[in-house]
Amino acid sequence: MPEYDLSVATWRKSTHSGGDGGNCLEVADGHPGIVPVRDSKVPDGPHLTFNGPAWTAFVTSL
Structure with a gap:
């Protein structure tokens, strides 16, 4: 997966935390x-950087 510039990303606490x-x-x-x-x-x-389907599968498995 390519690198993304996340230096200006707006982060939020996951609702699953x-x-x-x-x-x-x-x-x-x-x-x-x-x-x-x-x-x-x-x-x-x-x-970590997940693609959309991988993140969905991860959260669903929780």
């Missing part, structure tokens, strides 16, 4: 065909 402030994912909207994901506790750390 727990409300206890612990293990939280953030996703970035506005990137057609991909879903960028990162750990909210390490915002400057690495991120």
Whole structure:
């Protein structure tokens, strides 16, 4: 999968993250065909990029 410039991405906490402030994912909207994901506790750390169907399958399996 190609690299995407996410330096200006607007991240939001996933609705699938727990409300206890612990293990939280953030996703970035506005990137057609991909879903960028990162750990909210390490915002400057690495991120993963899923294509739409892969993200849907991941969330569905939870």
